[in-house]
Amino acid sequence: MxxxxxxxxxxxxxxxxxxxxxxxxxxxxxxxxxxxxxxxxxxxxxxxxxxxxxxxxxxxxxxxxxxxxxxxxxxxxxxxxxxxxxxxxxxxxxxxxxxxxxxxxxxxxxxxxxxxxxxxxxxxxxxxxxxxxxxxxxxxxxxxxxxxxxxxxxxxxxxxxxxxxxxxSGITGIAYNRRKLGREIRSTKDLWAPDLRGKVTLLSGLDESFALLLQGNGVDVTRWTADDFHDLCEQIEGLVRKKHIRRFTGNDYIKDLSTGDVLACQAYSGDVIQLQADNPDIEFVVPEEGAELWxxxxxxxxxxxxxxxxxxxxxxxxxxxxxxxxxxxxxxxxxxxxxxxxxxxxxxxxxxxxxxxxLIFPDDAMRRRLAIARDITSEERTEFARRWNSIVGL
The missing domain is CATH 3.40.190.10 (Periplasmic binding protein-like II)
Structure with a gap:
């Protein structure tokens, strides 16, 4: 089976x-x-x-x-x-x-x-x-x-x-409902379009979220810096205050996407394969700027x-x-x-x-956009986790 x-x-x-x-x-x-x-x-x-x-x-x-x-x-x-x-x-x-x-x-x-x-x-x-x-x-x-x-x-x-x-292995990318949204998503920046206000979720865990979002800002995630991280946090804080981001999730993004409460979200490639079996309108995207391979x-x-x-x-x-x-x-x-x-x-x-x-055997075009992110060091983790968790709790 x-x-x-x-x-x-x-x-x-x-x-x-x-x-x-x-x-x-x-x-x-x-x-x-x-x-x-x-x-x-x-x-x-x-x-x-x-x-x-x-x-x-x-x-x-x-x-x-x-x-x-x-x-x-x-x-x-x-x-x-x-x-x-x-x-x-x-x-x-x-x-x-x-x-x-x-x-x-x-x-x-x-x-x-x-x-x-x-x-x-x-x-x-x-x-x-x-x-x-x-x-x-x-x-x-x-x-x-x-x-x-x-x-x-x-x-x-x-x-x-x-x-x-x-x-x-797997990919952290973007999932969206193409039929309900009425257009394609090709870039992480597309998540911030006005028509998606209140219809976007991000993953709540620091390690799950940061790499894809940094890539959306054009950062090389194999050598990202503390400044890159804090710039990203300021960006996400602003989007939260504007209520553009509906909420931060664990795997419950699956339900939100299936019901249509959310139109686009951070997602894992393996989950989307499961979703597509029931809903062929769900698409998974490796953004033009790249996605995290883990x-x-x-x-x-x-x-x-x-x-x-x-x-x-x-x-x-x-x-x-x-x-x-x-x-x-x-x-x-x-x-x-x-x-x-x-x-x-x-x-x-x-x-x-x-x-x-x-999503099981990435083709050459997709492979060129995948990268393994530099991990968060022990010296960075306490400070970065504190700041990220404060955003998730806003």
Missing amino acids: TATTRKNVSRRALLRGTAGAGAAALLAGCGVPAAYVDPKDRAGRDLSARDRVLHFANWPLYIDTDDDTSKRPTLDAFGRRTGISVRYTEEINDNDEFFGKISPALMNHQETGRDLVVISDWMAARFVRLGWVQEMDRKKQPHVAAHLDPLLRAPAFDPGRLHSVPWQ AESLMIPNLAQHKTSAEQLVDYYYEPEVAAELAAWVNYVCPVPAARDVLADSGDEERAALAEDP
Whole structure:
């Protein structure tokens, strides 16, 4: 069963959590020196050869299942091929919550009981800065080396992708109801047109919102500055006071857009695929000025007891045939472009259509407008989150 025929909650809403809140922001914002782990202290005793088991922690609804959801076909196939039993848990419901769950062990140089985790890009940056994840051995991962999308190979937080490998990716762009609006939206600036007053929503989370809005102002988000951010805040404050922006949302923008209460909004590519199944009038736009490309990353925590097995599982999901199976189920941007040909040649009409969907496999024109934003540093986060949250609360 593919995601085009099922109803999911918003993947991205689950994945991002509330950036800058709770223990995560406090620890990273203060840059607690004792929390940092030196590279020489990150590796544990690797028991992969002896213990044919692996603990993989992921988010709900983020792996392929069969029709009754009792089995996970790609994961089960890995177990049959390798003899490795994967203990798969859907325990990650919020980035900050998960950070709070495993941070005591990591900052105290203790193992977490997990060999592989999937966390959002901004949280992955925090783990890398704190030295809480191990480098992967790319010599053991030929499929990652061969097939990882070039657009995702060098995020600012992890040059060379030494500590992380994208599980799935996506785009933060603009969704709108073309029939009700009566015209196209091509630019982020189009959101500020007078006929959209009170009919626009933005995402409430700082990490979700800022990159696309900066791109709309012509900023290179791979190297944006504090001045760029504060200029943006002044702009959005003015739009809020003029009541141009209806409100700031989590994934409830989906309902607003479906009912017509909102005509245009910031949105995630995977959500729009789901919306279009019921309402073909909903369009998704990568603006002319660009849009944010993001990923949720696979990472191996410090002292993981089955590092070699974890690296093997990561590489398995970069085999184009396996990546195609996963992409057909989750319907986000596939980080393995070669999976497109697998779906196109599958002989299945529905899967062949997915291969042509630019929200799963962006075409060349769209790819040229995508960028991975520089992450917010620990020194910036407290100040920036405070200012952004004050705008959201206006």
